[in-house]
Structures are given as C-alpha cells and as structure tokens.
Amino acid sequence: MADTLDAAEVADRLRGLPAWSRDGDQIRRQVTAPSFPAGIEVVADVARAAEDADHHPDIDIRWRTLTFALSTHSAGGLTGKDFDLAATIDRIAARHGA
Numbered sequence: 001m002a003d004t005l006d007a008a009e010v011a012d013r014l015r016g017l018p019a020w021s022r023d024g025d026q027i028r029r030q031v032t033a034p035s036f037p038a039g040i041e042v043v044a045d046v047a048r049a050a051e052d053a054d055h056h057p058d059i060d061i062r063w064r065t066l067t068f069a070l071s072t073h074s075a076g077g078l079t080g081k082d083f084d085l086a087a088t089i090d091r092i093a094a095r096h097g098a
C-alpha cells in the first residue's frame with residue numbers, strides 16, 4: 001500500500017496540475033467537453049487508463065460537464081497514484097478539446 005502524501009507534498013504536486021484542487025482527502029477537477037458525446041469519449045479513455053493503472057476515479061457526468069475526483073481508498077488519502085492519474089486525465093481532456 002502506498003503512503004499518503006503530507007500537505008506540503010500535496011501542495012507541491014498541485015502546483016504542476018493547475019486545473020485540480022484539493023477537497024479534503026481528494027483532488028478534483030471539472031472538464032467541460034465540447035459536447036455530450038465528446039464528454040463520454042473522454043470518460044471512456046479515462047476508464048481505459050484507469051484500468052491500465054488499476055486506479056479508478058469517481059466520475060460525475062452532467063451533460064458536457066465532467067467532474068473527476070481522485071483519492072487512494074486503500075491508503076485512506078492522497079498518494080502519487082492520484083497525481084499520476086490526474087496528469088493522464090489532463091492529457092486525455094486536452095486531446096478531446098476539453
């Protein structure tokens with residue numbers, strides 16, 4: 001099980017991910033896709049990346065606005081896995097024009 005990051009490490013990693021913010025023991029970001037189908041494609045790509053990483057975000061879908069929330073349940077907080085997947089989600093969103 002990975003160790004949770006302390007507040008300073010979280011703040012440090014968030015500096016490199018400006019779309020993300022801390023919300024308790026999670027980090028979250030909203031993605032506005034160009035359309036509802038484009039948003040679903042973003043979610044499908046994120047699902048594949050999450051399976052590959054064996055690390056899964058909470059996802060809320062409202063028309064073309066997606067909210068991703070990340071935390072490492074097994075560790076009870078934020079770990080490097082959350083920040084790695086956050087960077088992957090950023091790349092996927094950018095690829096879809098979101």
Ligand code: H2B
Pocket residue numbers: 054055056057070071072073074075
């Ligand atoms: N995703 C997240 N976000 N946190 C976890 O602790 C986690 C996960 N654990 N995906 C994984 C799956 C675990 O259940 C498997 C057995 O590795």
